[in-house]
Amino acid sequence: MSDTDVLVVGAGPTGLALGIDLARRGIAALVVERGDELFPGSRGKGLQPRTMEVFDDLGVLEAIHAAGGGYPVGMIWRNGERLGEHHIADRAGPTEDSPYDEPWMVPQWRTQRILLERLEELGGEVAFGREVTGVTQDGDGVTARFASGGPVRARYLVAADGGRSVVRRAVGVGMTGEEVDPLPTLVADVRITGLDRDNWHFFPQGEGAEDLLAVCPLAGTKDFQLVARFAAGTEVDLSLEGVRRVVAARSHLAAEDVTEVRWASEFRPRVALADRFRAGRVLLAGDAAHVHSPAGGQGLNTSVQDAYNLGWKLAAVLGDGAQASLLDTYEEERRPIAARMLDLSTSVHRGETRRGGATRQLGLGYPGSTLTAETRTAPGPVRAGDRAPDATVSGVRLFDAFRGPHWTLLALGASVPAPPAAVRLVHGPAHRTYGTGLFLVRPDGYVGWAGDTPAGLPEYLARFGGR
Ligand SMILES: Cc1cc2nc3c(=O)[nH]c(=O)nc-3n(C[C@H](O)[C@H](O)[C@H](O)COP(=O)(O)OP(=O)(O)OC[C@H]3O[C@@H](n4cnc5c(N)ncnc54)[C@H](O)[C@@H]3O)c2cc1C
Numbered sequence: 306m307s308d309t310d311v312l313v314v315g316a317g318p319t320g321l322a323l324g325i326d327l328a329r330r331g332i333a334a335l336v337v338e339r340g341d342e343l344f345p346g347s348r349g350k351g352l353q354p355r356t357m358e359v360f361d362d363l364g365v366l367e368a369i370h371a372a373g374g375g376y377p378v379g380m381i382w383r384n385g386e387r388l389g390e391h392h393i394a395d396r397a398g399p400t401e402d403s404p405y406d407e408p409w410m411v412p413q414w415r416t417q418r419i420l421l422e423r424l425e426e427l428g429g430e431v432a433f434g435r436e437v438t439g440v441t442q443d444g445d446g447v448t449a450r451f452a453s454g455g456p457v458r459a460r461y462l463v464a465a466d467g468g469r470s471v472v473r474r475a476v477g478v479g480m481t482g483e484e485v486d487p488l489p490t491l492v493a494d495v496r497i498t499g500l501d502r503d504n505w506h507f508f509p510q511g512e513g514a515e516d517l518l519a520v521c522p523l524a525g526t527k528d529f530q531l532v533a534r535f536a537a538g539t540e541v542d543l544s545l546e547g548v549r550r551v552v553a554a555r556s557h558l559a560a561e562d563v564t565e566v567r568w569a570s571e572f573r574p575r576v577a578l579a580d581r582f583r584a585g586r587v588l589l590a591g592d593a594a595h596v597h598s599p600a601g602g603q604g605l606n607t608s609v610q611d612a613y614n615l616g617w618k619l620a621a622v623l624g625d626g627a628q629a630s631l632l633d634t635y636e637e638e639r640r641p642i643a644a645r646m647l648d649l650s651t652s653v654h655r656g657e658t659r660r661g662g663a664t665r666q667l668g669l670g671y672p673g674s675t676l677t678a679e680t681r682t683a684p685g686p687v688r689a690g691d692r693a694p695d696a697t698v699s700g701v702r703l704f705d706a707f708r709g710p711h712w713t714l715l716a717l718g719a720s721v722p723a724p725p726a727a728v729r730l731v732h733g734p735a736h737r738t739y740g741t742g743l744f745l746v747r748p749d750g751y752v753g754w755a756g757d758t759p760a761g762l763p764e765y766l767a768r769f770g771g772r
Contacts (some may be wrong), residue, residue, distance in 0.1 A: 310433055310623050312449055314432045314472050316343060318413065318464035319591030319608040321420035323433020324466045325363050326616025328429035330710045332623055335457065336429070337449075339466075341437035343421060346568040347412035347494050347523055347530045351376070351602030355692070357405035358750065362708050373411035374524030380504035383484055385557030391507065391633035393697065402425055402694030402738045403667055404704070408602060410524045412494070414568075416605075432677050440475040447586045461619060461632075462587045465612070468577070470593035476584040477608060479619065485654050486596045491533045492599075493540050493569035495520075497560045500529070508556045511608035518555040524714075528567060543569040574598035574654060576647050582636035590615060593644035601653035601664050603646045609637045610666070611639050617710065617748035625770025638671045639658040669693060671751055680756040685740020689755040699733035706731050712766070715744040722759035 313325055316338035327334040352360070352369065360366045379391030397404040411419075419430060436452040440462060447462040449472075450461075464472035473480065479553045500506055502522035508614045510516040517534045535541055542550070548569065549560035579594040591608030615635050621627035649663055662668065671677055672690030679689035687694065696706045698715065709714050712728045718735030719742050735741040744760065745754040754765045 308457050309333045309459050311335075311448065311619055312337065312457055312462045314338075314437045314449065314462065314464055315466035315591075315593070316421070316433075317467060317608070318349065318416070318417060318605050319593075319612050320463070321424055321431075322359070322363065322422045322430045323463060323590065323612035323616055324431070324467060324765075325365075325420060325518060325524070326612060326622055326710075327434075327620065328424060329363075330616065330620040330624065332620050334422070334429065335459070335509060336431045336432050337437065337451075338431050339452075341434050343414065343417045346570060347414060347493070347528065348492060348570070348599065349413040349416075349602070349605030350410050350415065350521075350523065350530060351408045351606075351662060352411055353408050353602065353606040353666045354403060354405040355669065356408060356606045357505060358704070359609055361405075361704060362613075362750065363423065364418075364708075365419050365423050367411065368422070369411055369416065372415050372419060372525045373409050373756065376410055376627065377503060377505045377522060380506050380644065382506060382508050382556065390504075393681050397662065397665070398576055399611040403665075404695055406663070406665075412517050412523045412526060412528070412530070413605060415525065420568065430640050432520050437471055442470050442476070442586050444528055456556045456654060458505075460586065460623065463619075464587060464589045464593040464594050464613065465591050465608075468575075468592040468596040468738060472581060472587060473593050475587055476587045478584050478589060478595075479580045480573060480577045481580060482596065483648075484573055485576050485651050487535075487537050488534045488573070489537070489539055490533070490549070490572055491531070491551070491569065491763040493531045493543070494523070494528045494567040495548060496527060496559065496565040496567070497529050497531075497552070497563050499558050506556075510555060514623065516555060518551065526601055528691065541571040543571065550701050574600070576651050578640070578644055578647060582640050582766040583632060588615060588632065588635060594639075595647055597647055598654040601650040603650045603664065603666075606666055607643055607646045610669075611635075611643075614639050616636075620710070621769045627768065627770035630747050631769070634674060636677050638674050638676070641671055676747075676753055676768075678754040678761070680754070681742050682757060684755065685742065686737075687739045687752060687755075689743065689744075689752045691752050693744065694738050694749050694753050696738045698731050698736060703731065707746060710748055711771075712753075713746040714746055714762075715739065715746065717741055717744065719743050719757065720759075722762065725763075728766070743755035 459532035553560040597604040677690040698712040
């Protein structure tokens with residue numbers, strides 16, 4: 306007997322996004338969180354365009370839009386003078402196929418609140434004050450033990466418990482990585498007077514990176530996120546007095562201009578990748594599986610997309626009778642992407658790459674996956690494995706058609722088959738973004754199968770269960 310189908314350990318962005326995806330699919334899931342409340346800091350404040358698309362599908366985009374704003378232009382200061390602007394990210398501009406063009410800034414604590422509200426709206430819940438201390442598994446399920454309170458038994462367990470994952474250790478999965486930067490870094494949410502909220506303020510000192518100070522207004526709040534780096538071996542003081550000292554020493558502001566420290570933490574940028582993303586009935590997602598440097602803003606985004614890849618697969622196995630081996634494709638698809646995004650974050654951190662197109666995560670896909678089947682003789686611009694772009698087909702906006710837990714079949718300039726009841730059909734003439742053919746779009750917005758005719762389509766769909 307299981308208490309629940311899926312136990313999700315950790316109510317960070319990964320656990321909450323997965324909780325939402327499972328709840329809207331009617332899968333019994335419980336999210337357990339060690340803390341008594343959600344994480345309070347702003348750290349992962351940059352939501353990439355692909356994550357905005359995922360949030361659109363999960364039903365939180367409007368709230369996320371209302372809670373944040375675009376990235377401010379950087380301003381370089383020296384001796385109290387504005388030296389000039391610094392553009393942090395290359396701008397793309399919205400297009401029909403990619404409507405969300407730039408990273409959207411929302412403090413992580415607020416993103417998490419919005420996700421929790423959505424989870425609760427869907428009937429899901431987070432059990433706070435529940436710290437997992439151990440995990441054992443057998444052929445039928447997983448048992449988690451807690452620092453206090455009784456054990457929970459589940460058919461699957463997802464470790465979304467962050468970079469220091471207890472679950473990852475409990476199931477014996479190693480993590481290989483290195484420190485990207487030996488310099489201790491302070492990150493704090495502060496209230497400051499005397500700085501405008503239109504710019505991300507940079508106060509470079511000399512040539513060295515160790516005395517960097519950057520102060521970014523956090524859209525939708527009265528706070529700024531302050532980041533300061535220190536020489537190796539420095540004891541970082543997280544108190545109001547400590548933050549005031551750094552600001553007074555490195556900028557034209559007076560110590561008293563810092564009026565409040567609302568949250569502060571010290572970290573050392575690290576890059577690491579779990580050796581496996583699955584150990585039997587335990588799956589690792591988010592920071593539990595990959596830890597990034599914050600540069601480039603990829604950690605939270607890659608994490609949310611792990612959850613998005615996993616949710617529909619767990620539901621297919623638990624609810625629709627798909628083979629459990631479908632879950633192997635989670636590691637197959639997500640681990641190489643995590644490795645790529647880690648390389649990208651590290652390269653942005655080292656100043657070798659700008660925050661450009663790749664950081665938006667719109668070009669990622671699963672072309673080599675065993676779930677990808679391109680059967681057309683002459684594929685056009687969108688191929689199986691690619692992200693399914695937005696477009697308007699016969700007056701239907703595709704992102705509206707994709708929204709929800711179902712699969713979608715696009716028939717573009719091709720004969721229109723009768724799809725199974727659970728697959729939504731959109732048809733129209735050949736489209737310049739897609740080309741011609743039948744495109745079966747997975748619940749997570751990637752083209753799984755593409756064909757000139759429906760031959761092979763029923764067999765393909767059968768792999769995902771009976772619904
Ligand atoms: C300074 C900084 C800036 C960043 N900027 C960005 C950015 O701009 N963009 C970006 O994409 N990413 C950024 N990141 C990274 C981002 O914050 C993380 O990638 C993201 O939080 C990962 O989410 P997660 O849910 O996997 O893990 P976490 O957010 O770490 O959540 C894990 C949760 O699990 C809980 N937990 C831990 N152990 C247990 C246990 N044993 N039992 C129960 N619960 C447990 C924790 O309390 C926590 O709530 C930044 C990180 C830092 C430090």
